[in-house]
Amino acid sequence: MGSLIINATCIGEKPDGIAVYCREIVQGILNENQNRHYIVYINRKGINEMSFLTQRKNVTLYIIPGWFSPDHGFIGHLLRLLFSQYLALRFPKTIIFNPSQLEACFYNKNQVLMVHDLIPMLFHNDPLLRHAKQYYFFKYILGTAIRNAGAVISPSFHTLEMINKRFCPNPGKLFTIHNGIKTPETKPINDTKRKENFILYLGRLSPAKNLAGLINAYRKIADQVPQKLVIAGAGDINLLKEQDSGGDGEIEFLGFVTDDKANELLCNASLFAFPSFYEGFGFPPLEAMARGCPVIVSNTASLPEVCGKAAIYADPYDINSISKAILRVLQDKDLQSRLIKAGYKRVRKFTWVRTARQHQQVFDFIAEGKK
Numbered sequence: 001m002g003s004l005i006i007n008a009t010c011i012g013e014k015p016d017g018i019a020v021y022c023r024e025i026v027q028g029i030l031n032e033n034q035n036r037h038y039i040v041y042i043n044r045k046g047i048n049e050m051s052f053l054t055q056r057k058n059v060t061l062y063i064i065p066g067w068f069s070p071d072h073g074f075i076g077h078l079l080r081l082l083f084s085q086y087l088a089l090r091f092p093k094t095i096i097f098n099p100s101q102l103e104a105c106f107y108n109k110n111q112v113l114m115v116h117d118l119i120p121m122l123f124h125n126d127p128l129l130r131h132a133k134q135y136y137f138f139k140y141i142l143g144t145a146i147r148n149a150g151a152v153i154s155p156s157f158h159t160l161e162m163i164n165k166r167f168c169p170n171p172g173k174l175f176t177i178h179n180g181i182k183t184p185e186t187k188p189i190n191d192t193k194r195k196e197n198f199i200l201y202l203g204r205l206s207p208a209k210n211l212a213g214l215i216n217a218y219r220k221i222a223d224q225v226p227q228k229l230v231i232a233g234a235g236d237i238n239l240l241k242e243q244d245s246g247g248d249g250e251i252e253f254l255g256f257v258t259d260d261k262a263n264e265l266l267c268n269a270s271l272f273a274f275p276s277f278y279e280g281f282g283f284p285p286l287e288a289m290a291r292g293c294p295v296i297v298s299n300t301a302s303l304p305e306v307c308g309k310a311a312i313y314a315d316p317y318d319i320n321s322i323s324k325a326i327l328r329v330l331q332d333k334d335l336q337s338r339l340i341k342a343g344y345k346r347v348r349k350f351t352w353v354r355t356a357r358q359h360q361q362v363f364d365f366i367a368e369g370k371k
Contacts, residue, residue, distance in 0.1 A: 003037045003094055004029075004363060007087060009080050010100040011046035012069040014234045014256050016204050017283050018116055019070070021155075021179055022099040023049050028180070028356025029097075030056055039094075041087070043080075045069035077102055095150075095366050097359075102137075104145035111149045112362055115142070117280025118162050119208055143167045150366045153359070155179045155281035156302035175362055178306070180352030181286045184263060198230045198252075199326065200269035200293070202262055203276075203284045205235020205255075210275045210298070210316045215244050215251065217275070217322035222249025225330050227270055232257045266291040271329050274298070275316045282306045286350060289343030294336045296325040310339060310346035 008026055011019040030038060030053075038059045042050050044066040053061050066072075068079045080103045087096055088105040098104055101115045120134035146152050146163065151173045154160040160176045163169070199218065203209055211231060218229045228250035231240070237253050244251065257265065266272070272288035274297045282303050285295045289310055297303045299313035312335075314325035329335055 002367060003039055005087060005091055005094055005096045006038060006040045007080075007084060007096065007098050007103050008046070008050060009041055009043045009064060009068050009083060010070060010103060011042060011049050012071040012076075013045045013048075014071065015049055016070070016234065017281075018100050019046075019049065020283060021114075021116070024180060024182060024352050025099060025356060025359060026050070027052055028352040029359055030059065032353070032356040032360050034058060041083075043068040045071055095363055097363070101142055101145075102134075104142055105149075106141060106145050107148045108145075109148060109150050110366060111145070112151045112153065112359075112366060113145060113149045114153045114155075115146065115159065115163055115280075116155060117159055117278065118166060119278055119280070121166065122278055123208055149173065150369065151175060151362050153177050153362060156305050158302040158305055159280045175358075177355055177358045177362075178350055179281050179283065180355040181283070181290055181347050181350045182352065183290045183347065184267070197226060197270055198228045198268075199225075199271045199273055199330075200265055200288075201229070201231045201233070201273055202257075202265060202287075203233045203274065205231070205233045205237060205240055207239075208277050210277050211240055212244075213316060213319060213322060214273055214275050215240075217319045217326065218251070218273075219244075219247040219249055220319065221323045221327055222247070224327060227330065228252060229273075230254060230265065230269070232262070232265060262287075263291070266293055269293050271296065271326065273322075273326060274303075275314055275322050276301075276303070277316050279303055279306075285311060286347050290347045292340050292344070294329050294339040295343060296322075296329060306350075308342075308346055310342035312339070 008022050011022055040053055040059055041062045043064050053059050069076050084103045084105050088108040095110050097112045099114050104113050105111045121138045146167045147169050153175045157176050160174055230252045232254040234256040237255050266288050272293045272295045274285050276298050278301045285297050285307050288295050295311040296314055297307055297311045298316040312325050312329055315321040
């Protein structure tokens with residue numbers, strides 16, 4: 001069995017959804033097939049997140065400078081993109097797995113490429129979303145990489161449909177593999193008696209997440225609910241505060257939080273609100289469900305596919321719709337209990353073991369094509 005190269009340089013000091021996927025899927029892949037030899041590249045700032053690699057006898061680990069980290073913004077992205085081309089040239093006959101579309105090899109038929117979403121192509125005209133540079137990368141460079149890759153994986157059928165519509169690749173090399181969810185080690189509170197009383201948003205602080213809409217929806221009904229709104233995640237807090245015109249209610253901006261703090265928040269929130277404009281998959285709602293927290297999400301993109309009947313849906317473009325969804329859950333204890341039970345059932349469909357096994361099947365698909 002040949003070696004597999006994994007380009008895990010997309011993980012930095014403050015992991016986002018893509019970094020979480022990369023960390024969990026790499027660990028799952030190593031567990032799923034321990035007979036294969038793996039060559040794994042990480043950047044120095046991702047060492048803590050990927051420390052498990054040092055304990056593997058079948059892993060050759062290479063650590064590149066921290067300047068390649070996502071923590072260095074555009075420069076980091078550019079360096080990682082160039083590094084991917086270097087890997088493709090150095091190992092032209094070896095399967096290369098790129099867990100992030102931003103590190104795609106332009107021309108490599110042995111590449112397995114994960115495309116998480118197409119957000120820059122959908123929102124490039126919105127000045128707040130600031131995706132102009134990535135738009136051209138997605139339109140020209142990523143399109144070329146997708147058409148030349150040996151296999152392309154997407155985390156949802158919705159994203160797969162978008163890839164097929166935008167880039168028209170060979171449908172025989174497109175695969176949808178849902179992400180997994182890491183369930184908490186300790187049993188969460190399993191009823192509506194949470195330790196604290198707050199509405200929670202946890203995720204990246206990006207305008208695409210519609211946090212301005214959530215804030216306005218909360219302000220509109222703050223006099224009807226005793227809960228404060230807590231917003232946590234990495235991103236530009238100052239920009240978010242500027243979009244808040246003030247009013248009734250209390251809003252707490254926490255910024256980036258550790259995994260332990262995120263778990264604490266999810267286990268104690270009264271409601272998890274995620275009115276994102278677009279998601280390629282959507283980790284946070286499932287993470288909330290796994291900890292017994294009722295969830296409201298947008299009725300757009302991949303979220304209905306991921307959340308099923310375990311969430312209450314709102315129109316992210318309609319402030320009244322978000323407000324009504326919040327009130328509906330907070331004012332109905334029976335509904336909260338039903339959502340909690342449905343959430344526990346829903347998350348059991350998403351495991352990293354299953355996800356890793358399906359990834360290995362894609363790698364085998366590429367290996368068979370090389371024979």
